[in-house]
Amino acid sequence: MRLAYVHLPRFPVQRRVLEAPALAGQPFVLVEEVRGQRRVAFASTAALKAGVRPGSTLTAASALVAGLSHFPHAFAAEAAALLSLGEALLVLAPAFQLDAPEGLWLDASAAGLCGGEETWAARVVEACAAQGWRARVVVADEAFTARALARFGVRRAEVVPSGEGGRALAPLPLSALEGAETGRLEALRALGLATLGEVAALPATAVVARGGAEALRAHRMARGEEPSRFVPTPLPEVLEEVLSLDWPAESLEPVLFGLKTLVDRLCARLSGRRRAAVRLTLAFRLEPSGEAQVALSLARPTAQAKLLLDLARHRLEGLTLERPVVGLRARMDEDCADPGQQLVLGDGPAGDAALEVVLSRLATTLGEEALFAAGVEGVHRPEAAVRPRAFRPPARPEGLLAELGGETAEKTREVEAALAERPARLLPQPAPLEVALGVGGELAGARVEGRWRRASGLAGPERLGGEWWRGGGFSRDYYRVHLEGLGLAWVYRDGRDGRFYLQGLFD
């Protein structure tokens, strides 16, 4: 099995800069609590240049750099961010294994589908860069070789040919043996060894005799023969992204900026899972407490960050928050499989954006319940035969699919024959009808819209009945009546009270 290691140097620092671009180039550190002392876990490049080192106390670091900014290092949050990146990379690899806080392994067995391992590695670097991450990628036979070369190598993307792990590792310093015990490294240094190549050159029997199993492990690592253990990280069930703003935002722009980061990550994760957003909730944490939520529902499921962001921007423009926003959260409430979209040459999915924006605008003004698509129910009571449902039109086949005939892609919808005899308009409630009956008891005229109208023709009855098993059943004899000056009306005689009712118009 071929493995790749994606190393993201000082990932927590990169993340902090991505979320607050003002920190770029500034000296700052991330601190953690170690035995009651605040110690530096990660330092920015500017802080490192000033002499700050990970492990030093915050007091010592602050003494080196005047006005050093410091932020808490939250391991769980960093791991979650790394997990998001791993999910986003699932577009290129079938599985990943986290190695928090600075890297992850990828299953590179599918690299052949991307034009070879070199191309694949370059694409992984590009995918990371697209999200703002600086990464180094190494593909090798086993996990240690890939990790050590990614962490201590210099190339952005590197492929170690199969069986040449030892040769590739040879120039690396002894500190690359991160899995080995510290004492063991010291022992190796005491022997005058400086590189992994020198360790690998030692005879295995002598290494075992002097250092035991642990030394043998270090020896095998240096030779690139450490057995790989790749355990794919399970994907979380809930897709959620959280972002804390450093300063309370009182205007739309900083909120939108944060939202872009959030939506970008969410969409990248969706793409990795081959899913598309159907419904998502944006939550805004307010200062000092409270939360405002905005639900976005899409007619055309999508994983395009730009479209979602446009939609969110539109919804936020009409939103008034009484307090500043200090945090954002985006949660996917419903998603579906994303089959992708084949576009026509030179075409773009602009129509989908227009659709989503207008639906969003209408939903904001009229309410979600005012917009719907109709579903036909298999019941006989006419007024109960319609059920509103969410408007999710099927995508329009384009490109080659349209050329070949979109009909093949869509199932043929069959309509029950009886529906062809139904009127185009159905009154919200059947209206009692004042009628005149002929000698034979047939309907001869009716009073509609305030005046008597002659029945010039009549067809029927069509008996509809049922629901007696539930109580409150119905039995109706329906007639199609030509009323002069009006047109064709759908009238029924109720079996319960014998009265006539107007229920629809064949308009």
Add this chain to the structure above:
Amino acid sequence: MGAAAERTEGTAEVLEQLRERIRKLQAAPRAYLATLRTGVAPFDALLPGRGLPLGSAVELCGEAASGRTSLALRAVAAAHRERRLCAYVDGPGQLYPPAAAAMGVDLERLLIVRPREVKQLVWTAVQLARSGAFACVVLDLTQTGARLALAEGKKLADAAFRGGSLLLLLTAPEAPGDGMLRVRTQAQGLSGLRVEVVRSRQGGMGAGALVPWEALYPALAAARGHVAAGMHPRELLGGGDQGFQRVRTSVERNGCGVMGGRPGRDRALPSLGAALGLGARH
């Protein structure tokens, strides 16, 4: 070497074929939907472009059951055949989707909007038409008490033009719209409905035609033909005494049986004695 050269030649040939295919695809005229034909020939023939032109607003004005909705739904069905989206702004809340489905409307591609307030109807239609996401937008203003002002009519026409959509306005004769092509529909008893262009800037004003009911509701054709053959309108209120005839097309769809009862439960089953030669039992 020979095999390799052959392979290279084959690849080059395939590539050239693919290039040629792409050139053809790019050069081929895009399927461009300019008009929506309802499929009701007499009606389509009246209109300037032999159909309802996209990018314009057309008013269908008529009585309550004069065929306006059916014509509009047939235009929607025409758009759905091209797999385009349509919207129906249902002011009175009377659209019956099962009937629309029977006319060829794809309910998955039809957005129904029912605003709570009458004043939101026109605004909604303007938004939908202007977006360009819908090929046809139907605005039903009947029985809402709303009367379209000239400015609103122009706004609707402008939105349809900008969005390249067809905007169909359904109105009643007592509250007609303004500022767009108007087609008057009028039921003509059993024979059908009369459609007439009563307002047009593109010409054809005054042109009219009779559309038989069968053209709008083909499923009713059999019964209708039978009725028309033997039916004489009764002089109901004028005191006439001509016999009124009707067609009995009794259909029992489900549920209750004879006389609304459940045979064997609400009513006794008819005796089979006579059929079995056992004689009547009393």
